[in-house]
Amino acid sequence: MPLVQMADMLHHAYENHYAIGAFDVVSLDFISGIMAAAEEKHAPVIISLAESHFEYFDFELLMAAVVRAAERSAIPVAIHLDHGDSFESAVRAINLGCTGIMVDASNLPLDENIVQTRAVVDMAHACGIPVEGELGYVPGVEGEDAERHPGDIQYTTVEEARRYIDETNADFLAVSIGTVHGRMKGEPKLDIERLAQINQALKLPLVIHGGTGLRDDQYRSLIENGVTKINYYTALADAAGRRIKDNVESETNCSYTSHLDGVAEAIQQEAAHCIDIWGCAGRAGSMLASCRPCAPVEHVIFFNTEKLNAAAIEDMMSEGRRVLGSIPGVQRVFAGHAFTEDSPYRHCWVVRFSARPVIDSYRVHPAHQDFADKRFRPYAGDRVSIDFEGCGT
Numbered sequence: 398m399p400l401v402q403m404a405d406m407l408h409h410a411y412e413n414h415y416a417i418g419a420f421d422v423v424s425l426d427f428i429s430g431i432m433a434a435a436e437e438k439h440a441p442v443i444i445s446l447a448e449s450h451f452e453y454f455d456f457e458l459l460m461a462a463v464v465r466a467a468e469r470s471a472i473p474v475a476i477h478l479d480h481g482d483s484f485e486s487a488v489r490a491i492n493l494g495c496t497g498i499m500v501d502a503s504n505l506p507l508d509e510n511i512v513q514t515r516a517v518v519d520m521a522h523a524c525g526i527p528v529e530g531e532l533g534y535v536p537g538v539e540g541e542d543a544e545r546h547p548g549d550i551q552y553t554t555v556e557e558a559r560r561y562i563d564e565t566n567a568d569f570l571a572v573s574i575g576t577v578h579g580r581m582k583g584e585p586k587l588d589i590e591r592l593a594q595i596n597q598a599l600k601l602p603l604v605i606h607g608g609t610g611l612r613d614d615q616y617r618s619l620i621e622n623g624v625t626k627i628n629y630y631t632a633l634a635d636a637a638g639r640r641i642k643d644n645v646e647s648e649t650n651c652s653y654t655s656h657l658d659g660v661a662e663a664i665q666q667e668a669a670h671c672i673d674i675w676g677c678a679g680r681a682g683s684m685l686a687s688c689r690p691c692a693p694v695e696h697v698i699f700f701n702t703e704k705l706n707a708a709a710i711e712d713m714m715s716e717g718r719r720v721l722g723s724i725p726g727v728q729r730v731f732a733g734h735a736f737t738e739d740s741p742y743r744h745c746w747v748v749r750f751s752a753r754p755v756i757d758s759y760r761v762h763p764a765h766q767d768f769a770d771k772r773f774r775p776y777a778g779d780r781v782s783i784d785f786e787g788c789g790t
């Protein structure tokens with residue numbers, strides 16, 4: 398049961414004064430390297446997928462690999478959408494298996510940031526998923542990492558942070574206190590006093606974006622003042638890129654696999670170094686003992702229908718797959734037929750929910766009610782419905 402509740406994960410780090418790496422992945426080499434580092438160090442880990450990177454990979458395909466990597470691992474893992482752009486992308490990420498969501502509306506005025514964040518929080522909490530919000534602006538200095546509103550840094554203020562958390566109900570807060578996305582130019586200067594005040598005011602897990610390029614003592618100051626999640630990508634990408642460059646320069650052939658040789662190991666080395674500095678090594682055991690697993694729910698319906706012919710049944714079931722599959726917290730919709738003639742029920746739905754709260758939010762969702770009332774229940778009077786909670790992998 399390596400996928401654990403991300404809120405429990407960050408509270409464990411908050412109470413025990415260490416930080417978990419939220420490493421952004423853009424390929425299978427990143428997933429392999431980061432998971433190998435966390436396993437080598439017996440450390441919990443957050444695999445992050447940034448919406449700003451979706452042009453580099455197919456989100457749905459890479460998510461399948463991340464979910465499988467987490468399932469087969471023995472260390473606690475969370476899967477996070479980094480810098481989610483919209484309500485729709487938050488729903489999509491949850492339905493593909495993310496166990497934490499970041500909503501980044503920090504480019505909007507505070508009032509609008511609050512409205513947008515609140516909408517995502519309400520939806521995600523109804524799916525059993527925590528949300529990270531962002532306040533202030535962490536600028537980007539590289540094209541790859543520059544975000545939607547390039548400009549000067551905007552520091553997070555204590556008053557705004559208090560109001561933002563009160564009104565949005567977000568679980569974690571990304572703060573702007575002097576880091577930058579991408580490569581740091583010159584000596585990094587952090588406003589630790591500001592961070593300490595925000596931590597005193599909120600007393601919840603804080604997040605740092607732009608984790609690359611800080612000194613070890615700066616990481617320690619961040620962690621002492623409530624930072625439990627450090628977003629880290631640029632140095633991993635640089636380590637991978639350097640390795641490819643060396644391969645290209647030393648290889649005489651043009652083989653793709655030769656050029657990628659050792660890339661996962663270079664990423665592993667850099668991630669392992671971070672895990673050591675951030676005090677995260679060796680925490681997997683105590684975290685697993687104190688954190689609740691992510692337990693998906695299978696909503697199972699067996700049914701018979703005498704009012705629909707075979708084509709009408711197929712039509713209804715394919716509509717159900719599409720409609721029900723778009724409801725927040727629905728991770729998979731299986732529709733099938735018994736292949737033995739004597740089975741007491743001829744057809745079934747198996748709908749996977751991200752967590753138990755979805756049982757209630759799904760029931761009252763307009764898309765579900767509409768489909769159930771008009772397309773399903775009138776034709777399937779003979780039916781049984783049971784919810785099963787997962788008990789491990």
Ligand SMILES: [Zn+2]
Binds near residue numbers: 480578606628
């Ligand atoms: Zn960021």
